[in-house]
Amino acid sequence: MNNPLFVRPRTLEEALLVLASDPLGFVPLVGGTDLLVRMQDGLRPKGLLDLTAIAELVGITVADGMVRIGAATTHAEIASSREVQTLLPALAEAAALVGSPAIRNRGTIGGNLANASPAADTVPPLLALSALVELAGPRGRRTVPVEAFAVGPGKTVRRPDELIVAVAVPVPGPMASSVFCRLGTRQALSIAKVSVALAAQRDGPCLRQVRVALGAVGPTVLRATGAEACLEGKEPSLEVLDEAAIKVQADARPISDIRSTEAWRRRMCGVLLRRAVLRLVGQGQAAP
Numbered sequence: 090m091n092n093p094l095f096v097r098p099r100t101l102e103e104a105l106l107v108l109a110s111d112p113l114g115f116v117p118l119v120g121g122t123d124l125l126v127r128m129q130d131g132l133r134p135k136g137l138l139d140l141t142a143i144a145e146l147v148g149i150t151v152a153d154g155m156v157r158i159g160a161a162t163t164h165a166e167i168a169s170s171r172e173v174q175t176l177l178p179a180l181a182e183a184a185a186l187v188g189s190p191a192i193r194n195r196g197t198i199g200g201n202l203a204n205a206s207p208a209a210d211t212v213p214p215l216l217a218l219s220a221l222v223e224l225a226g227p228r229g230r231r232t233v234p235v236e237a238f239a240v241g242p243g244k245t246v247r248r249p250d251e252l253i254v255a256v257a258v259p260v261p262g263p264m265a266s267s268v269f270c271r272l273g274t275r276q277a278l279s280i281a282k283v284s285v286a287l288a289a290q291r292d293g294p295c296l297r298q299v300r301v302a303l304g305a306v307g308p309t310v311l312r313a314t315g316a317e318a319c320l321e322g323k324e325p326s327l328e329v330l331d332e333a334a335i336k337v338q339a340d341a342r343p344i345s346d347i348r349s350t351e352a353w354r355r356r357m358c359g360v361l362l363r364r365a366v367l368r369l370v371g372q373g374q375a376a377p
């Protein structure tokens with residue numbers, strides 16, 4: 090078996106030209122934490138397009154009301170970013186939970202999105218925070234809401250000749266906060282069995298602009314619109330939390346697999362949503 094061609098462009102333009110020359114033959118490579126596992130399992134791409142030398146794809150900036158995170162930014166960089174910790178705490182929490190230190194130092198947010206696993210940790214926070222995926226290709230740039238990016242396990246709307254350039258998240262308002270809760274077999278080196286991300290604005294005792302995203306309980310990360318409607322505009326009393334926990338179980342579309350059962354996953358959505366709301370409320374009260 091021939092080794093794949095290996096190309097390491099220094100600019101995005103160069104990378105897009107290489108990709109355009111053979112969109113189905115070249116596979117983008119960044120941290121390799123998903124791709125190399127698939128290659129070990131038999132995937133044999135004709136060419137590897139290493140994006141790690143492209144400076145434009147790395148880094149976190151806050152400008153014009155958006156937090157922009159380059160696609161090749163690692164989970165470790167995201168987890169330790171002051172801006173992300175302050176403005177997008179759910180994303181910082183999720184990035185800090187990915188794999189292990191070695192995986193977080195290699196794995197990137199663009200790779201996590203492109204891989205389109207329903208259990209990907211950074212995707213529920215991105216969805217709850219209304220993030221946009223920026224794509225570049227031969228026809229120019231376009232943005233896609235994270236919610237519409239994955240269309241099934243391992244499948245996205247990215248065209249073969251496009252690259253993910255960045256993720257852009259609107260800067261939340263001053264009374265906004267977000268949290269991420271995850272259950273796996275253990276804390277480290279464990280894929281999520283169920284995860285919940287919650288973003289909301291505090292308005293006195295009430296929650297507004299509530300967005301809830303669920304991981305590992307559907308073919309893609311899902312919005313929990315029933316639970317959102319239940320929490321919207323209300324004070325999260327015990328009765329409201331009970332009702333939201335029932336709604337979120339109806340929003341989930343879990344299956345039974347080697348990691349857990351459909352019934353357990355559904356029930357845990359309720360447990361994690363309760364936990365997320367209580368954490369968010371506590372966090373909001375602690376804010377200046």
Ligand SMILES: Cc1cc2nc3c(=O)[nH]c(=O)nc-3n(C[C@H](O)[C@H](O)[C@H](O)COP(=O)(O)OP(=O)(O)OC[C@H]3O[C@@H](n4cnc5c(N)ncnc54)[C@H](O)[C@@H]3O)c2cc1C
Binds near residue numbers: 202
């Ligand atoms: C031991 C281990 C533990 C893990 N634990 C977790 C975990 O707890 N939570 C979790 O969410 N994930 C986990 N992962 C999965 C993995 O680390 C993440 O999905 C990671 O973010 C992938 O990023 P990468 O840069 O390594 O991607 P790569 O492996 O380089 O690429 C992954 C896929 O994305 C494509 N791609 C990458 N970047 C781009 C781009 N800019 N544009 C277009 N396509 C692109 C590649 O072509 C490939 O198909 C784990 C993996 C391992 C091996």
